Amino acid sequence: MQKFGWYRGRLCLSSLFYGDKGYFYFRYKGELIMRDQLIAIRKTAEAEILSANDTASLEAARVKYLGKKGELTGILRGMGALSADERPVIGQLANEVREAIETSIAAAASKIEEKNLQSKLEAEKIDVTLPGKKPPVGKIHPLTSVLGEVEEIFLGMGYSIASGPEIETDYYNFEALNIPKNHPARDTQDTFYISDNVVLRTQTSPMQIRTMQKSKPPIRIIAPGRVYRSDAVDATHSPLFHQIEGLVVDRGITMADLKGSLEVFAKRLYGSDTVVRFRPHHFQFTEPSAEMDIRCFMCQGEGCRLCKGEGYIEILGCGMVHPNVLKICGIDPDVYSGFAFGIGLERIVMGRYEINDLRLFYENDVRFLRQF
Amino acid sequence: MKLPLSWLYEYTKITASPEEYNRALTMTGSKVEAIEYLGEEIDLVVVGKIESIERHPDSDHLWICGVNVGDKTLQIVTGAQNLKGGELVPVALDGSALPGGKKIKSGKLRGVLSDGMLCSFQELGLTQNDAPFAYADGIFVLSEGNCKPGDDIRKVLGFDEYVCEFEITSNRPDCLSVIGLARESAATFSAGFSVKTPIVSDAGGDIKDYLSVSVDSKNLCARYSARVVKNVKIAPSPKWMRDRLRACGIRPINNIVDITNYVMLEYGQPMHAFDYSCLEGSHITVRNAKDGEVFNTLDGQNRKLSSDMLVIADSKKPVAVAGVMGGENSEIKDDTQTVVFESANFDGASVRVTAKKLGMRTESSARFEKGLDPSNTMPALDRACELVALLSAGEVVGGFIDDAANFDPSPRRIRFETDRINKLLGVSLTRDEMISLLSPLGFAFDEDEVIIPSWRLDIELMADLAEEVARMYGYDKIPTTMLSGVATEGRLTKEQKFESTVSEACRSAGFYEIMSYSFIGPKQYDKVRMPENSPLRISTTILNPLSEDMSVMRTTSLPSMLEAIARNYNYRNEKVRLFETATVYLPEISDGKADPAKLPNECKVLTLACFGEMGYYDMKGALEAVFEYCSVFGLSYSEEPGNPSYHPGRCANVYSNGAYLGTFGQIHPLVLKNFGIDEPVFAAEISFDALLEAVSSERVYKPLPKFPAVTRDLALVCDKNVPAQRLTDCIKESIGKRLETISIFDVYEGSQIGAGKKSIAFSLTLRESDRTLTDQETDDAIKKVLISLKDQLKVEIRR
DSSP: OOOEEEETTEEEEHHHHOOTTSSOOOOSSHHHHHHHHHHHHHHHHHHHHHHOOSHHHHHHHHHHHHSTTSHHHHHHHGGGGSOTTHHHHHHHHHHHHHHHHHHHHHHHHHHHHHHHHHHHHHHTOOOTTSOOOOOOOOOOOHHHHHHHHHHHHHHHTTOEEOOOOSEEEHHHHTGGGTOOTTOGGGGGSOOOEEETTEEEOSSSTHHHHHHHHHSOSSEEEEEEEEEEOOOOOSSSOOSEEEEEEEEEEEETOOHHHHHHHHHHHHHHHHOTTOOEEEEEEEETTEEEEEEEEEEOTTTTTSOOTTTTTSSEEEEEEEEEEOHHHHHHTTOOTTTEEEEEEEEEHHHHHHHHHTOOOTTHHHHOOHHHHTTO | OEEEHHHHTTTOOOOSOHHHHHHHHHHTTOEEEEEEETTTTOEEEEEEEEEEEEEOTTOSSOEEEEEEOSSOEEEEEEOOSOOOSSOEEEEEEEEEEETTTEEEOOEEETTEEEOEEEOOTGGGTOOTTTSTTSOSSSOOOOOSSOOOTTOBHHHHTTOSOEEEEEEOOTTOGGGSSHHHHHHHHHHHHTOOOOOOOOOOOOOSOOGGGTOEEEESOGGGEEEEEEEEEESOOOOOOOHHHHHHHHHTTOOOOOHHHHHHHHHHHHHSOOEEEEEGGGSGGGEEEEEEOOTTOEEEBTTSOEEEOOTTSEEEEOSSSEEEETTTEEBGGGOOOTTOOOEEEEEEEEOHHHHHHHHHHHTOOOHHHHHHTTOOOGGGHHHHHHHHHHHHHHTTOOEEOSOOEEEOTTOOOSOOEEEOOHHHHHHHHTOOOOHHHHHHHHGGGTOEEETTEEEOOTTOTTOOSHHHHHHHHHHHHOGGGSOOOOOOSSOOOOOOOHHHHHHHHHHHHHHHTTOEEOOOOSEEOTHHHHHTTOOTTOGGGOOOBOSSOSSGGGOEEOSOSHHHHHHHHHHHHHTTOOSEEEEEEEEEEEOOEETTEEOTTSOOEEEEEEEEEEESSOOHHHHHHHHHHHHHHTTBOOEEEEEOTTOTTEEEEEEEEEEETTEEEEEEEEEOHHHHHHTTOOSOEEEEEEEHHHHHHHBOOOOOOOOOOSSOOEEEEEEEEEETTSOHHHHHHHHHHHHGGGEEEEEEEEEEOSGGGOTTEEEEEEEEEEOOSSSOOOHHHHHHHHHHHHHHHHHHHOOEEOO
16 A cells, blocks of 8 residues: 655655654655665665664564565655666665675674574583483393304304203103213213103203104204203202204215314304314214314413413314214214214303303393393 | 322332322323322331430429430320330430321420320321231330331331322223232333232142132132132231231232232232131032021121122022122131132122122122123232242142133124224324233234234224224324215204294393202102192102202203292392293003103293382283294183182283193292292293194285274273273274274273272284275274174163
8 A cells, every 4th residue: 555645745655754763765866865865775784784683673673674654665665756867776776785685694693693593502501421211121031142142143054943851751752872881881861750751851952853753855944942951059059051952964074074164163263263173082972072272362372361271262072973873863973974063052151152151141130141 | 099109110120200100000091090109198207226214303193204306315295004115116306297287396294395296007198007016095106117217107007108099991901900000000111011810838738628619600700719818817017018918908808818809909809718617518609599588798797688789609598699698607817727719700890799788899799790700810819829938928728729610711803894983083193003002901913814812802893993093103193084975954943043042032032041950859749739639640750869959850840940949049049030941751551650661751841030110010011021022923811710829810822823832920929939939920931732732833024004093092981800801802802903903091990989999000902904994984983893892791881
């Protein structure tokens, strides 16, 4: 809505009558007057914008100069009174002034915004050292976690994972493993009996028999599980512990393959600089038999408390599958050969974490379980 | 087996240091457990001569001695009363060490300087048996052996000795002997080795005039050899023999008994000596014992025998349990005049069973049970008689008894298959190389056959021979190769993968994995309030449990879990959440009992429990999170007031698409009391197999909805006792498949809705997959819901 008024006998746009200081400001010689006016507006506007220190005063300044009823708009409306020559000149100047004001408003706005953000962030400051709010965390048992590592190593070498009963027949636990009744080898494994012919398995080795009876070579399996011996509970004995049985049967498997495979396993589990040694041992169901030691990682073979002065730590028992065992399982020992091994899981885990008491594994104190 | 190295050196010259020896023998299969220097704890103890002895001026029981210790004479005060002057005694010098970590320093005794200590034999770690000529209490007067002042006591008393302790595997009883280990040592170091044939010089006479032997139980006694010694003079055996026995951990007794032990250690052949005068009828029978026959063994124990045991008997009574222990009735005594030496070969399994039944494992039975070489009885017997002459312990009667009816002395042979040995080991050794590895162990070769030495009863097959080749060649020299041949694929079964998924699910819900024993005590069933007639009380029972509380294989995983919870509760651990994929053992039941001849069914139960910050709904939520993680859907719940382990009003069964998964809830306060827990505990027992079965294997992508859903909230009021599940079911049924989700966001009980009522607020999302639902359709559906709720459950909308 345009308003008009009279001034000195001329019809004028009312917006021109009122400048920022509220007094009349008009000169007949339009161009000159308007040029001065524009320059003055720019100057005062810029000063005002510069002094605005919050969004509201900046907005007020914008309305005052650039708004529909703003001073600049007022000037521009008066352009109609100018001559055709004057109009483009003043028009251009007016646009320049507008742009300049807009630019400084934008600059001031972003400055104010930045300042506002700054003070907001300051107000939001918290004590970052206060404790966090933790969702409950659970972990697997250290035995399970190391077993997982072992399984992964063997899976990567093409082994599958087998499992079988913990309550086992005497046949699978002993007889088929070349350990007849009243054989002295039974003495080394104090057995829990359920009946004359049923025992709690003393080793995971029955899984060798069960696997060979079920599947034909080539066989590559590991069979982890619980085993039982009637040892009273103390720091180094447990009536229940875990073994990981391994079995490979195929044509032409040699003791060199056994050494190579188990050395790779040891290096994957303990690191590539692990030194292993194989020394002769005796198991009824393997021939030749061996035990694999790793050089003590504490003393590098010098002998220390950890390795009880031996320089080496026993890791597993192994050997070439006894021909009698192959035969019992219906595998021709003249055609096939194989190797088997048994790893004591607790021993590995105790070595890994320097755990000195076997009982901790079965006490299930969360202060222990949290550490792994 | 303990081996004094000085004894070893009598058979083979090994120049290696004890440490090198240890390592080398371990690598050829005789594992050295420890190597001990007997004088380890003794230092600066020397022989001293008492040159003067006078009373202490301030004491009526102390003596001041002038002791010549070689390079000087020391003044030493002693309280012992057995010295007169002139004796040679052990002197612990200033700064010396004695067994047991005792340190000796100079000091004053009642004002008189004592520059060391005179020692008793006890202070040197000896017993009266080791020092039979010494006073039991007093200073050890050195009456045996040549020694002079200043000599190191370790050399004088046989402590200057390295003793190697071997772990001998059960297949090598031949190595439970000095000769056997010497053979192994010589083969390991390529050193010379020889055993002299013992020479018996008898004093005439004929054993037949003294003794006859009959072996009745031929299958249990392959050979029985005996000699008789007359005019026996029982005395302590010489110091060198006592020193060796002591080094091997055997107590010296007297010359005859010591000879039998010495020969057992040297030859690996257990022997026994009978007092001939006690053998009634001058006859020995090897027979099975009579059931109930009673017999006193040498250790003074009264033994009840049974007919499966082998005994040595005279014409009236048993005089020994064959291969295990002799009897008091024919024991060698100080006045024994005539002795029968027995050197026999008994069946290993029989000796093992007998020793086990009688609960006495002896040096003798430990050797017999592994199976001994029957060829060894005569050489051992002759060695014993040779020692009798050497010790002047008696006169050997001419002739010997040797009943070898059940013994075939011809050597065993197997084919010498060098190619197969190479193939098994992955090496390529020539026949000659193998021969040079095997010969030192006593193997001989005859064309394409190997002749097995008599003492190697463990060698039966090519594989056994391959081990001999391998260990002598060196396991470390066998190359290391990787498996060739058909590649196999290593993978996990569905069940194995699921087990790790379940484990991940439980961990992500904040639960720690535990491992508990598989066996429990039957009282644990009472502790979880299992009904008396529950079939789960019938468990597989261990015949020889370690204790009552580890005597049955668990049929439920809850007690083990609650034990773990109780332990953590007692340790004052806060906010504890535990889980275990526990195996339970469900026996075959016949006649109300577990059939011990059949293998039980082993099942896994996912068991969770927690205390601390959780309530019933937290536990249920955790369980739901686990199910969701495992992709087990279609869950529903029913009240389970009848499980006595749980709070009757806070226990539920959970189902997936109608199939039972398990039970969970708050543990019954009485159960908690039994476990000593004074705080609510929540637990869940979920069948692993049912869970695996419930996993939705179908994973097909469903397109995300194109049309908007409509959400309606319903605040309903119903009877307090109506389970929310029934309302949910009713709503689901009424709306049908258009109902996308249904959830409960508020439950309220209180004055605003009246007594005996509760308000449940549901939030429903309805959607059609092919169009936008109209308001009208939605309203109609809700109306229908309200009608069925009212009809079926008397549910009103909350005003």
